[in-house]
Every structure is written in structure tokens, then in C-alpha cells.
Amino acid sequence: MTDHPSHPLDAADPLASYRDRFVGADSELVYLDGNSLGRPLQVTGERLRAFVDEEWGGRLIRGWDEGWFDLPVTLGDEIGRICLGAAAGQTFVGDSTTVLLYKAMRAAVALRPGRTEIVLDRDNFPTDRYVAEGIARECGLTLRWIDVDTAAGVTADQLAEAVGEQTALVVLSHVAYRSAWLADAPRLTEIAHDAGALVLWDLCHSAGSVPTSLDAWDVDLAVGCTYKYLNGGPGSPAFGYVARCLLEDAATPLTQPIQGWxxxxxxxxxxxxxxxxxxxxxxxSGTPPVLGMLALQDMLALLDEAGLEAVREKSIGLTEHAIALADDLLPETTLASPRDPERRGGHVTLNHPRMREVTAELWRRDVLPDYRDPHGLRLGLSPLSTSYAEVERGLHTVRDVLDGLT
Ligand SMILES: Cc1ncc(COP(=O)(O)O)c(C=O)c1O
Known part of the structure; x- marks a missing residue:
């Protein structure tokens, strides 16, 4: 058993017992980086072993006909149902996030011939910006940049000012990787559509933590990774979403650039x-990464059992607790995430000029957050595997480390 009953917030947490299902949750290590790489589930070890023995080792090539071939779309439907608010037939599991961003952006700009701009913000995740840069070069397009507060994110007014009749595509993150700013996705999608543009949402930092309603929000395209809050393991494949209307539009069918068998x-x-x-x-495009989709199935089952709305509620509880502790214990740090929980995703960033050194020392002490320039300590709080006691131990250790700086 883990330490959850010892903290009053854990004792009151209806999801507390889920933590016991993760590998390593019974150790003293403090894991605050679930938004980079989720912990494995214990059952995943058994699934991997059984897969090798029974499916791969036993069924061999027959496995393709017995489920592997369809796994990208059957698992996609499950991600859509459990996490995205997407009806079946629109979500798939494929390559890396970066490659899916390329495919989705390239497919989107091809649907808006004659329009010359991609709109995105300067604080979007590097790969989103770099892929857009490459596509702009490849297709002769211009990038129109939105400048944002790095402790917040893109607002409706900023987007309304940036889009126009030249906008082919708007690329945005639902939860900003640095600040955790939770974008008003339905409103921003509407603004892009009013300008005649398509929208691509990066869901890496929301999938499995912050619910979305992609169908109801009329989103065109989305891409997200599965190794953060979906606990698929290092390098597990990404998922993509394409709205049914874009897939079924006979006049201008969506085509993607990596045309594989x-x-x-x-x-x-x-x-x-x-x-x-x-x-x-x-x-x-090519042969699906079946091994990379195994752990993800276990986490999806757990999220389905717990319910994503309850997961989001706990996520808010954890981030509120982390902020309250930081206010109390770490007055020399600055909160670089939104204070309003309605505008905040599942992590909290605290700035201090010496956070790089602090992070290195925390890792030495088995407290694992991560660091993002310019000087942010990022606390990723994965709702089903993180306890309130763990957050508390982590922030007290930050205090100790700051006190020990010379
Ligand atoms: C917001 C966001 N977008 C895109 C990526 C890139 O994903 P990948 O390295 O899997 O291609 C990441 C990776 O952490 C990310 O956090």
C-alpha cells in the first residue's frame, strides 16, 4: 500500500487507490513529471509478457489478421471515446507526434488552396513551430506569429487579430507545454472558422488529463502524444483526429503527404x-507500431474506469494544492502558470533564476520534476498516479534545496 491515507487530502480523494496500480508508487521517490513520461501500470508488465508469449510468439503472422492491422483505428476509437469527445471513425494511432503534425498540417493547407498563411504562436512547442516552418517553405506559405505571455497563452482577441482571408490553418496547443495555459478551444476554433481557416489542436498536454469535446467544438484536426498522461511508455505512437466532414467531403477529400501502402x-x-x-x-502510412500500443490500452481502460471528468477534478485539486504550497513555502518563486484553474491544465510552472541547478539537485534527491527555460520548474501532476502527499514532499524538498544554495 502507498502513503495516500496519511495525508488528509489523499484520505478524502475518491481516486486515491488508483495510485496503487502503478509501478513504483510504493517507493519514496517523488514523481512530478507525468506530463513528460507517465509511470507504467503494473498490469502492463503482464500484458507485455503475455503478448510476447501468446500473440507475437504464438499467433505469429496471423496476428495481423486477428487484430493488429485494425489496432490503429480500434484503439483510435477508444481514445476518441474515452478522452477526446470524438465519435468513432475519426481518430487513429500512427507515427510520432512530430510526423503526425506534419501530415495533419500538410493535409490541412492542401484543403485551403490560394490561402497563404499559417497562424501560430511563438510559444507553441518547438516541434509544432519547426514543422510549420518546413511546410511554409515547402508550400510557399508565410507564418503569421502571435506573441504570447509565456506564463499564459493565446487569447481570443489575439487570434481574432491574427486571422484573416489569407489564413489557411491555425495551429495551437490546447494546454501550453510551458505555462499549462488552457486555451478556450471552442471559442478559438470558432474564430478560425469565421475567417474560413482550419484549426489543428496539439493535445499532447491534455489527452488523458483535460477532457476535450472535439466533435462538439467542431474541431478540424488534432494530434496528441500517448506517453504523457496516457502512459504508453517512452516513444509510444501518437494519435490523430480528423473530423468526419473532412474525410467524407467528396469534392475536396483530405489527402496526406506520406502515401504508404x-x-x-x-x-x-x-x-x-x-x-x-x-x-x-x-x-x-506504414506498418503500425503494435508493441508501442500495448501499455496505452491499459491506461485507457483505467481512465475509462475512473472517468475523465473525475480525473480532471483531481488534476485541479493537485495543481491547486501545489500552488497553495508554493505560495506558502516558496515566496521567492514566481508562478508562471494561470492561477485560475479553469484556464490551467495539469501542470504548474514555478520560475526562479536558479531553477536549473535546483532541478539537478532535486533529481539527485529522487524528486523528479523537469526544467524548462528560461528558469521554470515544471511540476507535472498525473492525476491517477500522483498523491497529495507526494506533491507535499516534493515542494518541501524544493524549499530545502533553495535553502542550501550558496
Ligand atoms: C506539446 C508537444 N507537442 C509535440 C511534441 C513532440 O512529440 P514527439 O517528440 O513525440 O514527436 C511534444 C513532446 O513532448 C509536446 O510536448
């Missing part, structure tokens, strides 16, 4: 030219 209408026809598969399967 697995996304073809009939992969085993092996014909002379490429014809895309119907539906979201056309977003797939």
Missing part, C-alpha cells in the same frame, strides 16, 4: 499507384 484503399492489391483508403485509415 498501409493507408491505401487495398494494401494487398499492391497496385501501380496509390489510392487512399476510405475514412481515417488514409492517415496511416
Amino acid at each position: 498501409m493507408g491505401a484503399a487495398d494494401p494487398f492489391e499492391m497496385g501501380p499507384g496509390y489510392a487512399p483508403a476510405r475514412g481515417v485509415r488514409r492517415m496511416i
Whole structure:
């Protein structure tokens, strides 16, 4: 058993017992980086062993017909249902986040011929900016940048000012990787649509922590990773979402740029030219990373059991607690995340000029947050595996480390 009953907030937490299902939760180590790499579930060890023995080792090549071939879309549907507010047939699991961002952005700008701009903010995650930069070069487009407060994120007014009749695509993060700013996705999507543009949401820091309603918000495209709050393990594949209307629009069907055999209408026809598969399967390029999708299935089952709304409630509880502790214990730090929980995702960033050194010392003491320039200590609080007691131990250790600085 873990330490959750010893803290009153853990004792009152209806989700506290889920922590026991994660590997290492019974140790003294403080893990505050679940928004970079989620802890593994114990059951995942068993699943991996059984997969090797029974499915891979026993079924061998027959495995493809018995489920692996469809896994990108069957698992995609589960992610859509449990985490995204997406009806079946629009979500898939594929390559890395970076590659899916490329495919999605490239597909989107091709749907807006004649429009010359991609709108994005200067504090979006580097890969989003770099991919957009490459696509702009490839397609002769211009990037229109929104300057944002790095302790917050893109507002409706800022986006309204940036978009116009030249905007092909708007690329935004739902939860900002640095500040945890939670964008008003339905409103920002509406603003982009009013300008005739498409929107691509990066859901890396929300999937499995902050619920979305992609269908209801009329989102066009989204991409997210599975190794953070979906606990898929290091390098597990990303998921993508394409709105049904874009997949079924016969006049301008969505096409993606990496035309591989697995996304073809009939992969085993092996014909002379490429014809895309119907539906979201056309977003797939090559052989799906089946091993990389195993752990993810365990976490999805857990999230389904706990309910994403309850997970979000705990996430807010954890971030509120971390901020209250920081206010109390660490007055020399500055909160670089929104104070309003409605505008904040699942992590909290605290700035201090010496946070780089502080983080290194915390790691030596088995307290694992992460560090982001210019001087932010990022506390990623994964709701089902993090206890309130753990947050408390972590922030008291930050106090000790700051006291020990010379
Ligand atoms: C917000 C965001 N977008 C994109 C990426 C890139 O993902 P990948 O390295 O899996 O391609 C990350 C990785 O941490 C991220 O946090």
C-alpha cells in the first residue's frame, strides 16, 4: 500500500487507490513529471509478457489478421471515446507526434488552396513551430506569429487579430507545454472558422488529463502524444483526429503527404499507384507500431474506469494544492502558470533564476520534476498516479534545496 491515507487530502480523494496500480508508487521517490513520461501500470508488465508469449510468439503472422492491422483505428476509437469527445471513425494511432503534425498540417493547407498563411504562436512547442516552418517553405506559405505571455497563452482577441482571408490553418496547443495555459478551444476554433481557416489542436498536454469535446467544438484536426498522461511508455505512437466532414467531403477529400501502402484503399492489391483508403485509415502510412500500443490500452481502460471528468477534478485539486504550497513555502518563486484553474491544465510552472541547478539537485534527491527555460520548474501532476502527499514532499524538498544554495 502507498502513503495516500496519511495525508488528509489523499484520505478524502475518491481516486486515491488508483495510485496503487502503478509501478513504483510504493517507493519514496517523488514523481512530478507525468506530463513528460507517465509511470507504467503494473498490469502492463503482464500484458507485455503475455503478448510476447501468446500473440507475437504464438499467433505469429496471423496476428495481423486477428487484430493488429485494425489496432490503429480500434484503439483510435477508444481514445476518441474515452478522452477526446470524438465519435468513432475519426481518430487513429500512427507515427510520432512530430510526423503526425506534419501530415495533419500538410493535409490541412492542401484543403485551403490560394490561402497563404499559417497562424501560430511563438510559444507553441518547438516541434509544432519547426514543422510549420518546413511546410511554409515547402508550400510557399508565410507564418503569421502571435506573441504570447509565456506564463499564459493565446487569447481570443489575439487570434481574432491574427486571422484573416489569407489564413489557411491555425495551429495551437490546447494546454501550453510551458505555462499549462488552457486555451478556450471552442471559442478559438470558432474564430478560425469565421475567417474560413482550419484549426489543428496539439493535445499532447491534455489527452488523458483535460477532457476535450472535439466533435462538439467542431474541431478540424488534432494530434496528441500517448506517453504523457496516457502512459504508453517512452516513444509510444501518437494519435490523430480528423473530423468526419473532412474525410467524407467528396469534392475536396483530405489527402496526406506520406502515401504508404498501409493507408491505401487495398494494401494487398499492391497496385501501380496509390489510392487512399476510405475514412481515417488514409492517415496511416506504414506498418503500425503494435508493441508501442500495448501499455496505452491499459491506461485507457483505467481512465475509462475512473472517468475523465473525475480525473480532471483531481488534476485541479493537485495543481491547486501545489500552488497553495508554493505560495506558502516558496515566496521567492514566481508562478508562471494561470492561477485560475479553469484556464490551467495539469501542470504548474514555478520560475526562479536558479531553477536549473535546483532541478539537478532535486533529481539527485529522487524528486523528479523537469526544467524548462528560461528558469521554470515544471511540476507535472498525473492525476491517477500522483498523491497529495507526494506533491507535499516534493515542494518541501524544493524549499530545502533553495535553502542550501550558496
Ligand atoms: C506539446 C508537444 N507537442 C509535440 C511534441 C513532440 O512529440 P514527439 O517528440 O513525440 O514527436 C511534444 C513532446 O513532448 C509536446 O510536448
